Amino acid sequence: MASMRDIKRRRSSIQSTQQITKAMKLVSTVKLQRARGGAERSKSYFTCMYDTVSNILARVGHVEHKYLMPGKTGKKAVILISSNRGLAGGYNNNVAKLVTRNPEWKPEDVLVYAIGSKGRDIAARAGFEIREDHPEIMEQPAYADAMFLTNRLLKAFEDGEISEIYLAYTAFKNTVSHIPTLIKLLPVEVEAGEAQDGAMMNFEPADEEALDLIIPKYIASLIYGGLVEALASENGARMQAMDNATSNAEELIDDLALMYNRARQSSITQELTEIIAGAGAIG
Amino acid sequence: MAENNGYRLRVVTPERVFYEGDVEMVEFNTTEGEIGVLPGHIPLTVIIKPGILVITEPEGKKEAALHAGFAEILPDGITILAEIVEWPEEIDGNRAEAALQRARERIANRDSQTDLARAETALLRAMARIEVLK
Numbered sequence: 001m002a003s004m005r006d007i008k009r010r011r012s013s014i015q016s017t018q019q020i021t022k023a024m025k026l027v028s029t030v031k032l033q034r035a036r037g038g039a040e041r042s043k044s045y046f047t048c049m050y051d052t053v054s055n056i057l058a059r060v061g062h063v064e065h066k067y068l069m070p071g072k073t074g075k076k077a078v079i080l081i082s083s084n085r086g087l088a089g090g091y092n093n094n095v096a097k098l099v100t101r102n103p104e105w106k107p108e109d110v111l112v113y114a115i116g117s118k119g120r121d122i123a124a125r126a127g128f129e130i131r132e133d134h135p136e137i138m139e140q141p142a143y144a145d146a147m148f149l150t151n152r153l154l155k156a157f158e159d160g161e162i163s164e165i166y167l168a169y170t171a172f173k174n175t176v177s178h179i180p181t182l183i184k185l186l187p188v189e190v191e192a193g194e195a196q197d198g199a200m201m202n203f204e205p206a207d208e209e210a211l212d213l214i215i216p217k218y219i220a221s222l223i224y225g226g227l228v229e230a231l232a233s234e235n236g237a238r239m240q241a242m243d244n245a246t247s248n249a250e251e252l253i254d255d256l257a258l259m260y261n262r263a264r265q266s267s268i269t270q271e272l273t274e275i276i277a278g279a280g281a282i283g
Numbered sequence: 284m285a286e287n288n289g290y291r292l293r294v295v296t297p298e299r300v301f302y303e304g305d306v307e308m309v310e311f312n313t314t315e316g317e318i319g320v321l322p323g324h325i326p327l328t329v330i331i332k333p334g335i336l337v338i339t340e341p342e343g344k345k346e347a348a349l350h351a352g353f354a355e356i357l358p359d360g361i362t363i364l365a366e367i368v369e370w371p372e373e374i375d376g377n378r379a380e381a382a383l384q385r386a387r388e389r390i391a392n393r394d395s396q397t398d399l400a401r402a403e404t405a406l407l408r409a410m411a412r413i414e415v416l417k
Contacts, residue, residue, distance in 0.1 A: 038298070045295045048362055052328065052355050143297040143366065201326045201355075204315045213314075213330050214353060217366070224297050 004263045011256040018249035024087065025242035032175070032235035039172055039228045042221075049221045053214060055201060057188070065208060067215045070187050071163035077111045077131070077153060079185075079223065081169040081230040082119025084135050088234055089241035091170065095180045095230075096122035098168045102182075111162060113149065115227070138234075141227035143220070150220040157186060165219075169226035170233035176240065178233035185219050290322040291360030292338060294347075294368060301368050302347075308339040309361055311349055312411075320356055327356040333407035335415055336368065348374060348415040350408050374412045383409035 057068075078099055082092045096119045099105065099112065111131040114120035116138045124130055132152070137145045156162045165186040171179045203210045292309055294302040310319040312334025336349040352365035386406035393399060 041299050042297050044300055045297045045364060048293075048295055048355075048364055052353075052362075052364070055355075056328065146297075147366070201328055204313065204327060204329045210328060210330065210353075217353070217364070221297060 004260060004267065007256055007260045007263060011253055011260065014249050014252050014256070018246055018253070021242045021245040021249065025239055025246060028235045028238040028242060032232060032239055035228065035232035035235050036172070036175075039225075039232045042225055042228050046221050046225045049218055053188070053218045056203070056207070056210065056214065065211050066158070067211065068187050071157055071160060073160045074156075074163040075109050075111050075161075076105065076164045076166065077113060077156065077162040078166040078168055078182075079113045079115065079149065079153075079226070080119045080123060081138075081167070081226055082114075082116035082122075083230075083234040084117045084138050085238075086118060087241060088238040089244075091178070091234055091237035091241075092116075092118040092122065095119060095168055095170050096126075098180050098182045099123055099128065100126040113153070115149075116230075137227065138231065141224070141231055143224050146220045146224035146227060149223055150216055153186075154216055154219070167223060167226050169230045170237075172229040172232040172236065175236050178236055183222070185222055188215060188218070292363070293360070294336070294349075294363045294365055296352075296365050296368055301365065302338065302345075304340065306338050306340050308337075310337040310339075311335070311354070311363070313354075320361055323358050324356050324361075326358065329354050329356070331363070331365070333404060333411045335411055336363075346371065346415050348408075348411045350411065369412070369415075371415050374416055376413070376416050379409050379412035379416070383413065 080096065080099055082095055086092070099110070099119075100123060107127040107129070110128055112120070112123045112128045113132045113134075114123065114130050115134050117133075117135040120130055120133055120135070134145075134149070137149075153162070153165055157165065164184065166182060167185050168180070168182050171181045173179060289305045290307065292302060292304060292306045293300070308319055308321055310317065312318075312332045313329040314332050315329065317334065318329065331349060331352045331354060333348075333350045336347045338345040338347070348369045348371075349363070349365055350367040350369075352363060352368075354361060354363040382405060386402050386409055389402040390399070390406065393402070
């Protein structure tokens with residue numbers, strides 16, 4: 001049996017770890033609330049955007065527009081949104097798996113645009129080429145960042161460097177459920193719904209020119225939505241992971257307390273036996 | 284149709300819902316020129332150019348600087364998806380003046396390197412900001 005001193009030392013070490021996990025849980029709870037507010041506020045923008053774009057596409061039908069056709073040359077590009085910090089359970093691994101374990105993707109056909117250093121490292125280890133790396137965006141995602149990325153990607157698309165653009169992020173359903181999601185950004189695939197209550201929508205400028213201007217905005221809004229949802233998911237995942245760690249530590253501490261008490265009792269018993277035996281020998 | 288019973292205006296940005304309410308008229312700048320929208324307008328989608336957004340409410344007028352995005356106009360309401368839109372009290376007048384100067388200089392001293400479209404947009408933006416502050 002381990003000595004009393006060893007048990008005591010181990011218990012205090014676990015206790016200080018527990019204090020850290022508890023503090024981290026509190027911090028990520030606060031961050032989660034803030035991030036969730038951001039994700040909800042951006043939702044109405046995105047919903048309007050989606051409706052408008054599907055409305056336009058329903059009207060123009062099968063038009064040969066550059067953003068609606070896959071590029072003929074080039075690789076696939078994927079924006080991989082992960083976090084810069086660990087200790088978030090399986091969060092980073094789960095979203096990176098969408099890229100690294102995708103059966104249809106080979107490392108040599110895919111260019112990774114990494115946002116968040118953890119996902120970048122996982123993809124790099126799996127042999128994917130990291131085309132661009134923007135860990136700083138994840139600290140405070142802004143719409144300007146999404147526009148910046150959109151412009152770079154669309155330029156590469158128009159130059160024929162890439163043929164398709166995907167977005168891998170973690171969708172935030174609620175505090176405990178975060179779903180790694182892979183969506184295709186380009187060519188645009190929107191369910192061409194019915195035009196709203198039969199009213200004919202007019203465009204100024206005309207359809208195709210309007211598409212030129214609206215589709216980049218649509219993609220930027222998707223990327224922005226991905227960023228803010230990923231941020232909320234990251235903090236949610238970390239909160240859960242830290243909550244589990246805290247309760248595991250609690251359990252370990254209880255076990256160790258029991259072991260410690262037993263060890264103490266047995267040492268007292270032994271001392272007593274020795275004293276009594278000694279006294280018997282003298283008497 | 285053209286009665287003023289609740290023409291709905293929504294201005295949404297990626298970060299927030301900027302404005303939501305019933306209005307009498309909305310005026311703003313588009314790529315095709317300035318337009319004023321009254322209730323019962325035919326369905327129309329327009330691309331926004333930097334300019335002033337004038338919202339006429341039953342109680343009075345409100346102004347804001349509207350820089351980029353697009354608007355979906357329907358007979359019973361209008362939705363503006365704005366990338367950047369600001370109330371006058373959110374604008375830094377000195378910064379706008381400085382930006383106006385910079386943009387003017389860039390256009391005046393332009394060479395083959397200058398991104399003229401960008402400089403012009405910056406100029407329009409600064410002008411819209413300053414105009415709204417007046």
